[in-house]
Amino acid sequence: EPEVTQTPSHQVTQMGQEVILRCVPISNHLYFYWYRQILGQKVEFLVSFYNNEISEKSEIFDDQFSVERPDGSNFTLKIRSTKLEDSAMYFCASSVERENEQFFGPGTRLTVL
Amino acid sequence: AQTVTQSQPEMSVQEAETVTLSCTYDTSESDYYLFWYKQPPSRQMILVIRQEAYKQQNATENRFSVNFQKAAKSFSLKISDSQLGDAAMYFCAYRFQGNTPLVFGKGTRLSVIA
Numbered sequence A: 001e002p003e004v005t006q007t008p009s010h011q012v013t014q015m016g017q018e019v020i021l022r023c024v025p026i027s028n029h030l031y032f033y034w035y036r037q038i039l040g041q042k043v044e045f046l047v048s049f050y051n052n053e054i055s056e057k058s059e060i061f062d063d064q065f066s067v068e069r070p071d072g073s074n075f076t077l078k079i080r081s082t083k084l085e086d087s088a089m090y091f092c093a094s095s096v097e098r099e100n101e102q103f104f105g106p107g108t109r110l111t112v113l
Numbered sequence B: 001a002q003t004v005t006q007s008q009p010e011m012s013v014q015e016a017e018t019v020t021l022s023c024t025y026d027t028s029e030s031d032y033y034l035f036w037y038k039q040p041p042s043r044q045m046i047l048v049i050r051q052e053a054y055k056q057q058n059a060t061e062n063r064f065s066v067n068f069q070k071a072a073k074s075f076s077l078k079i080s081d082s083q084l085g086d087a088a089m090y091f092c093a094y095r096f097q098g099n100t101p102l103v104f105g106k107g108t109r110l111s112v113i114a
Helices: none
Strands: A005-007 A010-013 A019-024 A031-037 A043-050 A053-057 A065-068 A075-079 A088-095 A108-112 B003-005 B010-014 B019-021 B024-026 B032-039 B046-052 B064-069 B074-079 B088-096 B108-113
Touching (some): A005 A088, A010 A019, B010 B019, B019 B108, B024 B074
Parallel strands (some): B010 B108
Antiparallel strands (some): A005 A019, A065 A075, A088 A108, B003 B024, B032 B046, B032 B088
16 A cells, blocks of 8 residues: 655754755645654644645744755755754655545654754 | 634543533634644644534544534544543644634543553
8 A cells, every 4th residue: 555655764963954854745645744742742833745845834944044955855854953853753644636535644753952 | 813722721531431521612603613633742734624604514533423502613533432542632623714814722631541
């Protein structure tokens, strides 16, 4: 069964460093999302992406964040200068059509020291 | 803005018994989708069940069923014949139509007692 994959599963970085989180959505899906979950808290929306551009973004998704679909299969989230408060689980999700359910990847745990 | 409220931070159930997890939401829209996601210790988000607001019939998936009360904006999850593998965090989520993000509640941690 097709699934969303994410790499790495765990990323440890120093404050101020850049990180890139990678996702491979299900191959025929057209809509892509990033969510994050700070430990013990609810899942929060970051950004949605369709047709090579951002569809919607939340207040969390400031200038330090960017997304890209560089090669037609990967979907990346970049944090330019990480802060301690960026430590969280980051989930990628994709859906085949606008009205369909979103399938989540297993997440990347980001730890900023 | 839409909000989702789960008033039970923790619940427990005996194995083989039935448990109901509560969820209420606030929206001014008439057409939308509601979901329950399960998050086991691995932290993977797994879709349990989905309900379209325009459908009056409550969704059912094996041992999982919902009680959708549109007028009351209530969407509870019932787990029948609870199993040890059901132990997890359960998140209620709302989504408007189209390419819109999911709005999650804070979750309910379910423990299953053998």
